[in-house]
Amino acid sequence: MAPRKAERLINLVICLLAARRFITRQEIRAGVEGYAAMTDTAFLRAFERDKEDLRRLGVPLEVGPTDAWSDEADGYRIRRSDFELPPLDLTGAESTLLGLAARVWQQAALADATSRALTKLHAAGVAVGTDRLVAVAPTLPTHEPGFSVIWQGWLTRRPVRFRYHGRVREVEPWKLALRQGRWYVLGRDQAVGPRWFKLSRIEDTPGLLADRPPFPTVSAAELEHHVRRLDGPEPTRLARLALRPDGAPGLRRRGRLMDESPGPPGYAVFAVPYARDDEIVAEAAAAGADALVLDPPDLRAHVVEHLTWVAARRTGPPPAPASPPAPDAPDARSVEAAAAAPTPSPPVAAAEPGPGAPCPDTAPLPRPTAPTAGLAAACDSPMPTSASGPSETVAASGSPGSTAADQVARLLLLIPYLLNRPGARLVDAARDFGTTPEQIRLDLGVAFLCGLPGGLPGDLIEVDLDLVDDEGVIYLTNADVLGRPLTLTADEAMGLIVALGAIGEVAAEPIHPVIDSLLAKLAALAPGAPDAPALAVPAGTAAVREALGRAISQAERVELTYDGPARGATTRPTVDPARLFVADGVGYLSAWSLSRGDWRTYRLDRISAVCPTGQMAVDHGPEREADSWLRTLATARPVRLLVHPGAAWIAEYFPVSQCVPLPGGDAELTVPVADAGWLRWLLLRLGPAVEAVDAPDVEAAAAAAARRALDAYRAAGLA
Secondary structure, three states: OHHHHHHHHHHHHHHHHHOOOOEOHHHHHHHOOOOOOOOHHHHHHHHHHHHHHHHHOOOOEEEEOOOOOOOOOOEEEEOHHHHEOOOOOOOHHHHHHHHHHOOOEOOHHHHHHHHHHHHHHHHOOOOOOOOOOOOOEOOEOOOOOOHHHHHHHHHHOOOEEEEEOOEEEEEEEEEEEEEOOEEEEEEEEOOOEEEEEEHHHEOOOOEEOOOOOOOOOOOHHHHHHHHHHHOOOOOOEEEEEEEOOOEOHHHHHHOEEOOOOOOOOOOEEEEEEEOOHHHHHHHHHHOHHHEEEEEOHHHHHHHHHHHHHHHOOOOOOOOOOOOOOOOOOOOHHHOOOHHHOOOOOOOHHHOOOOOOOOOOOOOOOOOOOOOOOOHHHHHHOOOOOOOOOOOOOOOOOOOOOOOHHHHHHHHHHHHHHHHOOOOEEHHHHHHHOOOOHHHHHHHHHHHOOOEOOOOOHHHEOEEOHHHHHHHOEEOEEOOHHHOOOEOOOHHHHHHHHHHHHHHHHHOOHHHHHHHHHHHHHHHOOOOOOOOOOEEEOOOOOHHHHHHHHHHHHOOEEEEEEEEEOOOOEEEOOEEEEEEEEEEOOEEEEEEEEOOOOEEEEEEHHHEEEEEEEEEEOOOOOOOOOOOHHHHHHHOOEEEEEEEOHHHOOHHHHOOOOEEEEOHHHOEEEEEEEOOHHHHHHHHHHHHHHEEEOOOHHHHHHHHHHHHHHHHHHHHOOOO
């Protein structure tokens, strides 16, 4: 049945492409093999299904009047200019970037879409390069189950409906943004106006309101204004902090050394800008005795109170929260007006890392879990086992379950591919289309039966099937009506455009003109496309990436200057670098640590310097795979955390194997801990918002670190 339908669909495309005017259903019925033998009712049903199948494949089926004096849309045609992929002239560097862009997406539907886009370009004779052009290849994660629907709403300018913070929202998705590997959507909520929504906090499966008319486009200036708000308020205040050498690296990086201001013995004074009390209190508390707040006094009092609670082995009532953010600088992450917030403000040290701020380091790597709008949602939603949902577009698959639509999608590319490559080998065609020679042979059997209306020998596509069967060589002719591949769909074009934007985030400066040139060429293939997402991929400085890239290519051992906030110190490990990669939206170096005698991952934005040692790197055998943290966590120590509502966000940033809701909005999370130092840092940072139920040793270590910090405050006369 499928081959007959595939034959009918290809003949329908050829018929409508060859038409020089709108043609009626009856003309189509008479000209397309397979319709004539049907009853009137069966024909109408089959024709409606076939139209929908072609539209889903991206075929631009146009409806219009067959009579110049009538307004009745009773005819059909396909404009060749809308159907055919325009010529695309690429340089060698652009070709290489295009090949890299097709491997960026982790979401199944978009990975398929970008792969199909490359197949279309390859079918048109465009060479796609495979050489390495950038030191680190990014990936775009899409762990959020609702991503596909939000993407389609943004792409087609149709509203979406979902439940968020306990309310059903109807939102026009204006803009997408990626921060720390997590997706946000900016849209106009019909009830409260423009807001940012974090996709992982959507509480149900979003629905696309496809029957609604497209919403109006939004000005670039307004979109840019909202993107700035997403990254949080600009720092408007300064704190004076005394920092130990090589301690509190995050605060040191942001601060400015105040040479004229003496500090306590063994400390240097830094002026550190900040926007919110809760964020800097959390950082200073997590640094322990490595960071002492000098001014302002009220900020210091909050830190001392926080540390006092932790030092008392985390018993007793929690301290009062710090001052809320200034009214004129709302936290863009809340996406709600303060009056509409469904939960109370978080405790002082439970501030969620901002989308534009460094994500807390984990050991080994952070990964979001279930979508949460609070702890209850975290417990109700299972941890996803796949980074993607079902594909919403038809892939040119050669699997045994290949449908007629799959075969038609492949044939619309295979025919121009073979016209551009007379004498192509069957095995080469199968390889280029990611299928089997047997499937390509079946496709050729369908093409052999297709052609212009009339069905006479001179109208049909010609394939020497005997030569295919005997020698595995393909000659396909008399198919000029399908001489160009089908143009890129919106999914395919925008998938490549967004992927190139991600590459631009990690590419060296000389590559940017090549990216801009390729983006302009792809944008011409997607007229009317929405404004591209705002991407931010933390991957360190270009100088660090280039130095590591050289060391890897030359097999050279290097010394890193590495700021590790989980241990609160700057270290200088000597490593044999193996690979740069991006996981969950953050750049990493995979390297063999000489001091540890094992493979380790290092966040690129924590590497401040790379110093060649002049020694050759040693071959340490197969490098651990990028997802080796899964195996590490499988053998890690499970720790139960009692989490209060203000720290609900940690269920999105760290792996959680079990979540049990408790009365009052609390929850008990079971978290695999591979590094006790990381858990100690988390307990210091979050203070009263989280407790380790069954890790008394780490609780004691956190309490001891807090007591040392309080001793340092007292020794400096600050407490």
